[in-house]
Amino acid sequence: MVFSPVGALIGEPHNAVLAQATCLAYLAASLALLQWTRGAKASLPEQALIGAGVDVVVATLAVHALPTAGPGVALMLLVNLGAASLFLPLRLGLFTACFAALALLAEYVWSQVHESGAQRPLAEILMFTVSFFAMVTLTHLLGRRLRESQALAERRGQEAENLAGINELIIRRMRTGVLMVDDGRRVRMANEAALRLFGDASDSLEGRTLAELSPELGARLERWLQGGALDDTPLLHGPEQLEIQPRFARLLTEGDTVLVFLDDASLVARRAESLTLSAMGRFSASLAHEIRNPLAAISYSVQLLEESPDLPESDRRLVQIIHQQCQRTNGIVESVLGLARRERAVTEQFDLVAFVRRFVDEFQQLVPTENGALRSAGRERPLQGMFDRRHLHQVLTVLVQNAINYGRMPGESARVTIAVAEREGRPAIEVNDRGPGIPEAVVPQLGRPFFTTSEHGTGLGLYIARELCRANGASLDYVAVPGGGACFRILFSGRNPLLS
Incomplete structure (x- = not known):
């Protein structure tokens, strides 16, 4: 310049x-x-x-x-x-x-x-x-x-990033399912619990509509957005009919982004059942003494009556039946107490075919023929299995009694069959009936404590039977029968070659 x-x-x-x-x-x-x-x-x-x-x-x-x-x-x-x-x-x-x-x-x-x-x-x-x-x-x-x-801004930014990571980790690991749904009702974020509820944990739910995942859940969200009323009834979802309790909350006061919280009501129910069973176990332990005393008195009196020379021969068989039922009732009490204390079952290897035949003979003497017919079927050759004899007798009693009570068509007597077979290379006992079968909606609830469809049932029979099977290394499963009726299968553990 x-x-x-x-x-x-x-x-x-x-x-x-x-x-x-x-x-x-x-x-x-x-x-x-x-x-x-x-x-x-x-x-x-x-x-x-x-x-x-x-x-x-x-x-x-x-x-x-x-x-x-x-x-x-x-x-x-x-x-x-x-x-x-x-x-x-x-x-x-x-x-x-x-x-x-x-x-x-x-x-x-x-x-x-x-x-x-x-x-x-x-x-x-x-x-x-x-x-x-x-x-x-x-x-x-x-x-x-x-x-x-x-x-300071960098430190605050790092702390905010760390807090965001911690919050995301907490949300991801929450047992409550969490979905973030935008104004288009599409999922933008889902934690691990929500992935388990709606499918495989490896699948991604992001981008899918809520109505696609669950039409009922999408309809409830629409009703909540329109009127703000929340339906408190559990939602049944999936093939297992899981009970889900949905809750909704807006992410921002003026925005349309919604957080959907999915509580597994069945998990809460199982916890309540566990607490109830624990309380029942403590109660049964205190009640065992009161039950055993009358049983001991009845059993002792029956033994004295059986030794009496004046007892007619026709009544002697009735006395034997009373004595057997006292022993069986005492065994049931011992099994329930053992289940409450989680005692180890005393398993032994024995012939399942001979055991089933004896069980059928004993049961036929106790149950009148007009109530139902029970017969054994399946293979004739011996088949060895590992189980506690008392537990297996109790499990079969529960299954056969249920089949006689509920496995009959209207106006007909029950026809129950116990078959010994070999399934998947393992010994098995199947209890079949020719009744109306079990509805699909009820099948997932089978074996849950206190679940029963009868007004007079306790809902503990199948639960105790399944737990006794687990204690013996076996499994008890319901098998659908295409031609009608119901089948409960006890699948034993594999054979022990050292005991063969």
Whole structure:
């Protein structure tokens, strides 16, 4: 600008050659510093310190070459020193301010001594000196506050990110299913519990509509959004007919994004059942003494009555039946107590075919023929199985009694068959009836304690039978019969070759 047509506004240069040389040298130094900052591994404070030093030298030469532009050059130097002090420690920033003040003072002294024609007031130099120190101090404090604010923001951001990760982990691992549904009723987020409720945990629910996952759940959400009323009845979902208790909450007060909480009501029910069974186990332990005393008295009296010579032969068989039933009742009490105490079953290997035949003979003597017919079927050859004899007798009694009570068509007597077979290479006993069968909606509930479809049932028979099978390493399962009726299969553990 000095050598352009507008240079007259700035004034004539005192030393044109020096002004041109300073401009060219400053340009070359700027390019060299730019190249150096790109390729060198110097720190930012080092770059700022060297750049400020170059600015001071160039500004001093420019003030000497252009005395009329001196105040403007000093002001530009003031800005450069303030910018450099943002990245420098305070003592280095004060050093650059001192260096700039000494350089301007040296130029003033040189001009006064060697070039008496230059007229510049000393107050101007002093004013810029104070300005240099003030600017450096203020910008350093500002830079420190900015760096502290940035560090605090980074820490807060890291803490917020950690909290977000913890919250996401908590939501993912919650036993309550959580779905985030947008205004289009599409799932945007689902935790692991929700994935287990609606399918394989490896599948993704994101992008699928809520009505696609569960039409009833989607309809309940629409009704809740329209009227705000929440249906408290459990929702049956999936082939296992899981009981799900849905709850809804808006993510934002004014938004349409909804959080859907899915509580597994069946899990709560199982916990309640576990507490009930635990209480029942403690109760049965205290009641065992009261039950055993009458049983012992009846059994002892029957034994004395059986030894009486005056007892008719026709009544002697009835006395034997009473004695057998006392022993069986005592065995049932022992089994329930053992189940409550989780005692180990005393398993032994025996012939299942012979055991079933004896069981059928004994049961036929106790149950009138008009109530139902029981017969054995299946293979004739012996088949060895591992089980506790008392437990197996109790399990078969429960299954056969249920088949006689519920496995009959209206107006007909029950026809029950116990068959010994080999399934999947393992011994098995199957109890079949020719009744109406079990509805599909009831099948998932079979074996749950206190679940019964009868007004007079306790809902503990199948549960105790299944637990006794588990205690013996076997399984008790319901098998659907295509031609009608019901089949309960006891699948024993594999054969022990050491006992064969």
